[in-house]
Amino acid sequence: MSSVFSVPSGVRRNGWRGRTRIAGLVAAALVAAAVVPTALHLRSAGAAEYPGPGAVSGNVAVHDPSMVKGPDGTYLLAATAPGIALRTSTDRTKFTYTGLAFPNGTATWTDEYTGTSNGNLWAPDLSYQNGKYYLYYSASSFGKNKSAIFLATSTTGKPGSWTNQGKIYSTTTSSDHNAIDPNLVIDRSGKWYLSLGSFWTGIKMIELNPTTGKRISSSSTVSSIARRSGSTAIEAPAVIYHAGYYYLFTSWDACCQGTSSTYKIMVGRSKTITGPYKDRPGTLLTAGGGTQILGTHGTIVGPGGQSVIQDGDGDVLVYHYYDGADNGVAKLGINRLTWDSSNWPAVS
Template sequence: MLVTSILRRRTGVLLLAALVLAMITAFAPDAPAATYPNPETISGATYAHDPSMIRTASGRYYLFYTGGGIRISTSTDRVHWTATGQALPGGATWATAYKGWKDLWAPDVSFHNGVYWLYYAVSSFGSNHSAIGLATSTTAAPGSWTDHGLVYSSQSSGDYNAIDPALTVDAAGRWWLSFGSFWSGIKMIQLDPATGKQPASNTTRYGIAQRPSPDAIEGAYVYPHGGYYYLFTSFDYCCRGTNSTYRIMVARATSPTGPYVDENGVSATSGGGTQILGTHGYVIGPGGQTVLHDNDGDVLVYHYYNGNQGGTAQLGLNHLSWSANGWPTVVS
């Protein structure tokens, strides 16, 4: 009887210990949470959504972002920002068939051959009845932009979405436009540098990135660096304030049309992407990113939802550091 009682007590203790261990294991994190630096400190007109930035020869920065006829803020030091107007204050009058023609989205600005090129999107939220337009300027200032109308479009009967445009110029001087949101992912077309529009000689629409359904990928931006083309994208969901789940991912290829793979070799067309920035602290849902090559290095330009300001969209700026094997990391 005594031996049996002792064995039962020992068995009970062992079972209890195993249960406690199982509970600890079940609730333990798989790996330490990623840590990211906070955005650089800026002031003034810091609201922005889907930002794109250019630095002129005079040293003035122009920031373009979603809203109205594409809103513009300026700075002389990339720290203090002033709202100065809109690129197309009357909207895209050519695009009245699209519900968003007075509220333009996701601008992309770049400078080539003495001209500033501004691509933008026209759509209504959740629809792929969308279009990409083009405006140009010789100064980038409000009031100086000439609209050149339609570049590319998508219809509700199709499987792609013509928004979030971004221009890339490859090592051979060829122009490429990436775009896309949800549906069948990120696409790319070739452009004619003389017109900024698609040439008749190549009307191919390339597929360069896609995620499994519901395919929450958008905001593509292709940046050449060190012999590669880096595809930055935003995974998951924007536009939900403090409930936003955007995060910035990257893959790379040796050709602008792909194939792109992430740091683990997973294809971008199979959902691959290496995360370089996600929610941390008051920085919620960072995304809508572009990259500016500035005098002090490569700067990641993005928006995030500020948890200290009720989820207001804010401009985020951080430098990129490039590792020995060529992959970017977000730094202060």
Template sequence: MSRSFGRRAAAVLAVASATVVLAAVGATAATYPNPGTVSGNVSVHDPSMAKVNGTYYVLDSHNGLEIRTSTDRTAWRLAGSVFPNGAPAEVADYTGGDRKNLWAPDVSYRNGKFYVYYSASTFGSNKSAIFLATSATGAPGSYTQVGKVIETGTSSNYNAIDPNLVVDPNGNWWLALGSFWSGIKLISINPSTGLRNGSSIHSLATRTANSGSVEAPYIVYRSGYYYLFTSWDFCCRGTSSTYRTMVGRSTSITGPYVDRNGVALTAGGGSEVVASHDAIYGPGCPSVMFDSDGTVMAYHYYTANDSRLGINLVSWSGGWPALY
């Protein structure tokens, strides 16, 4: 959840945050490109992007899961929400009663339908659940709740938020998920229902540094490798956010994933894709898709006033992603 800062406080925090982050990662202001040009309604948090029949969709957290659309990936308009009147009552047990404060949707188009997996939780708690809703059109208010996919409680050692649906080259469905605690997990999904298949759970990434801060998994398959993108460190702090996007890869969707140096992601490994630079603070919660002009990564970042949509193309020199 974003927090607002006064302009004077934001300016001070911006300088302090930039100094701390750049020192921590050894980056310079020129290390990473700025986001590509976007316009219109682009104040988002936890974006997920998909392209369906020539239209781009970005779904993001809060307000019943907001829906933005674009025909050119540049100019965006707010179309409405998945649940304009709030999600079904079953989410309230996890959100403290607020049926519109939903997080981190994952949108994709499968079997002639829009699939949206989303999180229900409260900040700092792992009493959480991931739900699935589907729609034939993707239009605001057209979604039907399918059901609860997975839940965690306060005694669980992982957290059921930040879902990402992955379909492997063999047609198997998987859901990556997780945040803090014991890190990133992967479960099997039944493609006929969109719900969990069996009880197996695979551990993909974990950290002990910075309170175990690893979350927002996103997996894509390319040229024989599965690439697991995650966010490290802390979001939701305006210009003092230290979020950064990391990656590892594996020849198997269930792992083990390693970084450029061969360090396992289950041992704290990860190669940096983008971090704070210039006036871009806390770039994270990545969503990666393959488009007609190449690979595209959408993410959010902070300014002094809000969190915004960032979009960059991705190159794959040497088999590892880099923004440009």
């Protein structure tokens, strides 16, 4: 194995199919390299027109990546793993593995939800607010919607520097949705919200207290912002604001099956942060709408698990994909987002 395999990123479970979600490359590399084309949906570009990922190097063995630019200009990237795997970059191109947010992968407070000692922590969400880094992440186990989202903070972002701030939101076996895949978004008035969820009844949103980063009230509204018709395979919300709209990016279909993955990235938008979100033709995202902006093309298979960073030089889509030219290895994808005259995004 090459050096990018040196630190496995762990394993994540997919609650819909009960499939293993592979955070690192070790299991993905064992998958046969036959590329399975993604089924197409409404989209802004044909699959043949999708660009390849931008050039990245170094330790790019990631799954469910989230990236933020710190006050010193260094990029910090977090990915699914026991203890949350961290990487840094000075140029958004070359990435160096630096360690785990929680030393030795120890996060005993999540064991109730992972079902094992110091299990994998899924889909971290990074941001820099109030002079410190905020790290939201989820804990769950195979095929279960008994799940929880937690928060940790750090003034430096370095491995071992993170302080557990406790549980933010949880679901039980009787819940109709799943407390995973968190994403912090702050609206134009300064209110904090957390989008979350996957499978069962789709993507949800809750309001947070901007002082604590925790849920504003245990009885506050849980809004539904996206749901598929005839399928529960929707997850990984990421919300940004652009030109008068909030844009909701989600991943659809099957993740974590190497080159058999059918993940794809969809988008819709709304004038208000809690919806209603609609796709380009005007279908509500709560009624199965979604406009595809990236899917399988060539040897780039199953892109998804995305986040979006609004950087000084524009908006950037960060995601993982499976490399059909490298035995299905899961790798980091980074592309710019461009905006057309109607303010719909495209990958460039």
